[in-house]
Amino acid sequence: MGKLVTEMLKGTLEGIVLAFLSGRPAYGYEITAWLREKGFADIAEGTVYALLIRIEQRGLVDVEKVPSEKGPPRKVYSLNAQGQDYLEEFWRTWSFLSDRLAQLREGGR
Amino acid sequence: MGKLVTEMLKGTLEGIVLAFLSGRPAYGYEITAWLREKGFADIAEGTVYALLIRIEQRGLVDVEKVPSEKGPPRKVYSLNAQGQDYLEEFWRTWSFLSDRLAQLREGGR
DNA sequence: CCCACTATTCAGTGTTACTATCTACTGGTA
DNA sequence: TACCAGTAGATAGTAACACTGAATAGTGGG
Numbered sequence: 001m002g003k004l005v006t007e008m009l010k011g012t013l014e015g016i017v018l019a020f021l022s023g024r025p026a027y028g029y030e031i032t033a034w035l036r037e038k039g040f041a042d043i044a045e046g047t048v049y050a051l052l053i054r055i056e057q058r059g060l061v062d063v064e065k066v067p068s069e070k071g072p073p074r075k076v077y078s079l080n081a082q083g084q085d086y087l088e089e090f091w092r093t094w095s096f097l098s099d100r101l102a103q104l105r106e107g108g109r
Numbered sequence: 110m111g112k113l114v115t116e117m118l119k120g121t122l123e124g125i126v127l128a129f130l131s132g133r134p135a136y137g138y139e140i141t142a143w144l145r146e147k148g149f150a151d152i153a154e155g156t157v158y159a160l161l162i163r164i165e166q167r168g169l170v171d172v173e174k175v176p177s178e179k180g181p182p183r184k185v186y187s188l189n190a191q192g193q194d195y196l197e198e199f200w201r202t203w204s205f206l207s208d209r210l211a212q213l214r215e216g217g218r
Numbered sequence: 219c220c221c222a223c224t225a226t227t228c229a230g231t232g233t234t235a236c237t238a239t240c241t242a243c244t245g246g247t248a
Numbered sequence: 249t250a251c252c253a254g255t256a257g258a259t260a261g262t263a264a265c266a267c268t269g270a271a272t273a274g275t276g277g278g
Contacts, residue, residue: 011116
């Protein structure tokens with residue numbers, strides 16, 4: 001979609017991935033494929049892996065290495081309690097921003 | 110509000126300011142005050158001025174220097190045709206992202 | 219044996235918002 | 249007079265994040 005969405009994704013992509021992980025554990029390659037399918041066609045794989053490492057280092061997810069039938073072992077990420085808390089705060093912040101924008105869009109002062 | 114909203118604002122703040130300018134021309138100090146009032150309490154003034162310079166250089170706004178009764182002259186920004194186009198594309202991109210997030214929030218697949 | 223697919227990592231880049239500070243002009247007040 | 253608060257804008261340096269492009273590694277098929 002271009003540069004615009006790239007900038008908007010900053011801070012948001014993290015929430016998107018965490019929200020996905022709140023549904024079920026998943027590994028990087030899988031998450032990338034899901035994003036592509038969902039219309040985020042141009043999100044680079046490298047971006048997702050970097051993000052996963054970041055949220056792991058912040059202690060928002062637990063990681064388990066699982067052997068794969070095809071290719072190298074998968075790193076399966078699952079949202080932990082701290083991640084849940086963070087996700088809730090993400091939704092609060094998103095709501096705030098989203099509300100402001102909606103108001104602004106309707107010629108709101 | 111903290112780091113979360115800071116990251117989310119990347120790419121969005123620009124749209125917010127452009128949307129405001131689509132209503133009427135305004136100058137930096139005024140925009141900052143309006144943002145504060147609207148709940149974006151911790152947006153630094155420097156951030157707004159830097160953003161205005163950016164959108165000016167991209168040709169999205171016209172600028173006029175207007176003397177002020179109090180303090181140095183104001184730089185009044187108004188959205189031009191190119192800015193209008195850009196704003197529309199901003200809203201399209203925002204809608205896309207916003208829809209995805211809404212879907213995801215309702216336990217969407 | 220090489221290629222396609224799966225799966226992850228990493229170095230280097232660009233954009234954006236933040237912090238902190240500086241300049242500059244007006245009016246009020248000690 | 250000297251200083252300060254309020255108005256108005258500019259700028260240098262920093263941190264965070266997504267992107268590009270390439271490398272590595274394992275499996276199975278032509």
